[in-house]
Amino acid sequence: ALSDDLMQAYLELSCYPEVPSVLNGLKDRGFRCVVLSNGSPEMLGAAVKNSGLQDVFDAVISIDSIGIYKPDPRVYQMAVDQLGVSSSEISFQSSNAWDAAGAGAFGFKVAWINRFGQQPERLGVVADAELKDLAALPELL
Template sequence: MSRATRPRAAVFDAYGTLLDIHSAVARHAARVGDKAAAVSALWRAKQLEATWVLSATGAYEGFDAITDRALGFALATHGIADDTLRADLLRAYRSLDALPDAAAALARLRDAGLATAILSNGQPDALAAATRAAGIAPLLGGILSVHPLRRYKPHPAVYALVTERFACQPDEVAFASSNDWDAHGAARFGFRVFWINRARQPVTYWLDEMATILPDLAALPDAILG
């Protein structure tokens, strides 16, 4: 298939790409205090680190449990011992805000006839709840979770869930992620990858050679549809 041909499906990472991963702490920032930004960043970092360690060692624990453990580590690191706050932050993580450019990008791609879906490390029920709360569930044709596979991104078997679901070849899939390591894994699998570099960070993982780099999702529909 020619790269000039329009893809059949537009598939998105969820956390950090469509959903604002820092909105959970932001809702309780006054209770977390002046360490709110640091807690949120460390929570995310330890969450991702756990998925990589488990995948590398051939083990698995559900993403909900990983998220809880990572939050506990982040709070303890910053000297915050508040079980009620911890429970409230976990609840907030199940209803993250949509990033402001997510809905419009999804709607335009769906209206252009592309299948739209999420491919995420999150567990199915958590993803369903989060997309409903964020108001983007009606714009998605499917939610694909690693949970039944019991492996995390960037394992190639995770990306194969997409080609199996849509009965297509990898280069018929446009894949968008704000996570550089995820974008790299998807590109290695053969997807047409769009790295959403919201943080304007330096290019890593050879993504300048392997992906289209965009500043936000607002630029994505034109990049995919031409």
């Protein structure tokens, strides 16, 4: 079935070419790298494994434990609670404008990764930065 094919594709996602070097560089600078996703733990585990970035991420946080989806503020609060920092200390990157807006409204510093030149959504919150990929992220931090 198409839904099975789609779910299988999610399990086999690979990352964009600049991602490993950027994340490893941030890790070397002392940043903690975390995934905060609406995905299931199984999907996220497979995606992280297939990306080859298992050693980069300090945590992979799924909404499964609370059953609420981003952009609900309680999801972003999960990251604050798990990391033990304030919202203003978290730099949040997303390719989804709605997710970037939700994280910004919560108080995270946000970079919207706009790889395909999409028009910004009118959601009342603007990202702190708009990047075409992750390569420029280290300069912002």
